[in-house]
Amino acid sequence: MDKAIQYELHLAQRMSRLGTETAFEVLNKARALERSGKNIIHLEIGEPDFDTPANIVEAGIDALREGWTHYGPSAGLPELRQAIAEDVSRSRGVKVASDEVVVVPGGKPIIFFTILALAEAGDEVIYPNPGFPIYESMIHYAGARPVPIRLREEKDFGFDVDEMASLITDRTRLIILNSPQNPTGGVLGKQDFHDIAAAIGDRNIMVLSDEIYSRLIFEGEHYSIMSVPGFQERTILLDGFSKTYAMTGWRMGYGVMRPDLAAHITRLMTNSNSCTASFTQVAGIEAIRGDQSSVDRMRAEFQGRRDVFVAGLNRIKGFSCRMPKGAFYVFPNITKTGWKSKPLADALLEEVGVAGLSGASFGEFGEGYLRFSVANSLENLNQALDRIDAWTRKNL
Numbered sequence: 001m002d003k004a005i006q007y008e009l010h011l012a013q014r015m016s017r018l019g020t021e022t023a024f025e026v027l028n029k030a031r032a033l034e035r036s037g038k039n040i041i042h043l044e045i046g047e048p049d050f051d052t053p054a055n056i057v058e059a060g061i062d063a064l065r066e067g068w069t070h071y072g073p074s075a076g077l078p079e080l081r082q083a084i085a086e087d088v089s090r091s092r093g094v095k096v097a098s099d100e101v102v103v104v105p106g107g108k109p110i111i112f113f114t115i116l117a118l119a120e121a122g123d124e125v126i127y128p129n130p131g132f133p134i135y136e137s138m139i140h141y142a143g144a145r146p147v148p149i150r151l152r153e154e155k156d157f158g159f160d161v162d163e164m165a166s167l168i169t170d171r172t173r174l175i176i177l178n179s180p181q182n183p184t185g186g187v188l189g190k191q192d193f194h195d196i197a198a199a200i201g202d203r204n205i206m207v208l209s210d211e212i213y214s215r216l217i218f219e220g221e222h223y224s225i226m227s228v229p230g231f232q233e234r235t236i237l238l239d240g241f242s243k244t245y246a247m248t249g250w251r252m253g254y255g256v257m258r259p260d261l262a263a264h265i266t267r268l269m270t271n272s273n274s275c276t277a278s279f280t281q282v283a284g285i286e287a288i289r290g291d292q293s294s295v296d297r298m299r300a301e302f303q304g305r306r307d308v309f310v311a312g313l314n315r316i317k318g319f320s321c322r323m324p325k326g327a328f329y330v331f332p333n334i335t336k337t338g339w340k341s342k343p344l345a346d347a348l349l350e351e352v353g354v355a356g357l358s359g360a361s362f363g364e365f366g367e368g369y370l371r372f373s374v375a376n377s378l379e380n381l382n383q384a385l386d387r388i389d390a391w392t393r394k395n396l
């Protein structure tokens, strides 16, 4: 028999610049521990624990039966693009037409495509840190230079606009904003956006405004930089269905942007996914146009859990936690435990079966924090608090 040849894997150089999202790695590790018999409370992954509302599921099933099983236009079904345009026009107080909307499989592709389309070697992209790790990963991947803007706990995880202004150079192509924010739950207010807009001035810098948690706000109202006069043309608004309608597995999100850029983002869709699944999009029309009471119910539930979990964390030795104003994450400061974020997250997972994430997995300025998702039942959240408390009593 021939001797099997071992072929060395020759990866393209660019793959060394691609990062990842730790949540999925921790989830895999937690699942492996579960398979070995350990009981795990999952507070690591950022997805609602609710089922997709029944009216949306029914619309998806009907769509499958009606034959929405074929390719559709790369930019999305016209009726869905129209529904999104109307929804965004209403919620952001701007006039959006359907040719400014591109439907993609999840919010993530808008990050991927926007950075690919706008940033190249030597360009600089300012992004929040701690922040969604895909920003930094994609900026690196595109060969551009990531320029972190530090989110500050004392500012309720907002940032210092003067500091942001000082980071802008002639090479700045893109500024990424995210409110409500992952991982901190921080929310920028209307005045913050006007200050940010004033700092950008009339420079030809684009803003990627990640608003995937726009409907998960517990205090005040959501505001978008797209609503600031003069900024619609320079904003790519990212929003979607994953978090608002508990549709993470359906894979559907969208970007709203000037039509000339939309044509290029559509070309990236044609080259990668062809289109978002057609039956998913039909369900998306129902999500936007149908009954919204489930959105309010889920938000109220997250708020109740947030209150309990934050209060509980603040009773635990070495932990101190601000009350997040949005999203479904809490981001306690753990510096007083004397532990670094990653070893503490690992210890809580391995020793007491509480899966959370190290703040450092969201960037260098996330060191000193942990991220827990409150997308779990109150019963499990209370049990997680008991386990963390017991761990700190034993180890601190």
Ligand SMILES: Cc1ncc(COP(=O)(O)O)c(C=O)c1O
Pocket (backbone or CB within 6 Å): 046, 105, 106, 107, 108, 109, 132, 178, 181, 182, 210, 212, 240, 241, 242, 243, 248, 252, 253
């Ligand atoms: C800030 C932020 N943007 C985008 C996404 C991506 O969402 P999707 O699952 O729709 O791709 C997430 C998901 O965790 C997120 O937290």
